[in-house]
Amino acid sequence: MNCHICNAYKHEKILLDNERFFVIEAKTKKGHNKRYMICSKSHVKHDPTDVYDVLEAVGMAYQLFEEDFVVFNGVFASIKEHEHFIASDRHFEEEVVDITKEPRIEVFLKRKND
Numbered sequence: 434m435n436c437h438i439c440n441a442y443k444h445e446k447i448l449l450d451n452e453r454f455f456v457i458e459a460k461t462k463k464g465h466n467k468r469y470m471i472c473s474k475s476h477v478k479h480d481p482t483d484v485y486d487v488l489e490a491v492g493m494a495y496q497l498f499e500e501d502f503v504v505f506n507g508v509f510a511s512i513k514e515h516e517h518f519i520a521s522d523r524h525f526e527e528e529v530v531d532i533t534k535e536p537r538i539e540v541f542l543k544r545k546n547d
């Protein structure tokens with residue numbers, strides 16, 4: 434199958450892996466220090482309204498960040514045929530797309546010293 438995300442699971446470095454999702458580094462960082470793709474393992478069409486999957490993605494992102502982060506639910510995703518989310522830090526200055534229009538979950542991590 435000629436799917437970018439299915440191929441990525443076979444060939445790219447997997448940063449996190451569980452029963453349903455895996456994480457790879459996003460190729461384009463768009464001005465962020467950290468930007469990841471959190472992808473379903475099954476080749477299923479993206480459903481941005483699936484709350485269970487959004488929460489799963491947030492949970493995985495939580496393991497990747499030590500700073501505040503954002504999970505985008507992929508309404509503007511270029512790959513629609515394979516469910517995935519984008520997680521990035523909150524440095525938005527260089528984002529090309531107007532991400533303020535994209536539905537997202539922002540997570541503010543409370544540090545021990547705060």
Ligand SMILES: [Zn+2]
Nearest residue numbers: 436439476515
């Ligand atoms: Zn796929």
